[in-house]
Amino acid sequence: MHNDHDSVASLLRARYKQRLPPSLDELSRPEHGMVELPLHIACSGVRTLDLDRPRQRMSLYRTVLAEGTRDDLCRFLNRDILLELWPVLHTLISTAIKGVWEEAFPELRP
Template sequence: MSVPDAGFDDAVLYRLKFARRLPTGLSELTGPMHGVVELPLHVVWSGLRAFDLDQPRQRMGLYRTVLAEGTREDLCGFLNAELLFSLWPVLRTLTGPSVRDVWEEAFPQLRERAAA
């Protein structure tokens, strides 16, 4: 009898962690499109916590951080569906494969946007 590959189990659990946080639809992402957003400590515990959405690099940093560390409530409250859709072709390259795959499987329009 073979022992299951622990790496595979870790990858499955990691993907499940992100899948459980997903909103049921992109329309639930009603966060701001402009201005300064301060993330709570449970999302970003060191470094920059306030992000100016009108600055492209800071906007990308906020989205990357919230996708990786945010709860479902954080995703819905800090991310905006329109911005996520516009950022996705680049943002998907800045996230880990688990985040990218989970979001693109749940929301095929993101995968289509990246391919366009």
Template structure:
């Protein structure tokens, strides 16, 4: 992948970010059904009370979601709590953009 393509990917991801983690307003428990534009293949309903399913939902939303999806489906506390493992499940561009924008995630990654 060319340097320009990588830069473009980072810019696209950065444009999707919320202004702060506090803008995230996702649920912390219960079952969440993702829309088809996020989960077009396979599982669409995720029980947030089950850690593996919650991690799957967060991975999908971080990778595929637009700003409105990020705000609607992610909770700031759960994101920071899960980040040390979650960061290994998303691509390097997603990981880099989120950790660069939000120091809380970079700190959690070092814990």
């Protein structure tokens, strides 16, 4: 049973790894205003979020990290906001995503 869990975890890690931007500097989304997420990221629930509202901003980052392609990450995320949100954000995302991002970008590590 334990092995199944390990293989699922490594598949997830591989999937998130493929989506990583080459560097955090690629994340150049504006820091303010309304953002409408495409259906493939937010197929249910709220798709238009306000970056100036902290809860909505956190929700956007959490959703895009989990569901977004590499292009989406670069299009919807901002490096400075990601760094600012990370201390809380990393507790809201899966260990696979957290691990892959912190491995690739040491500046996210506590």
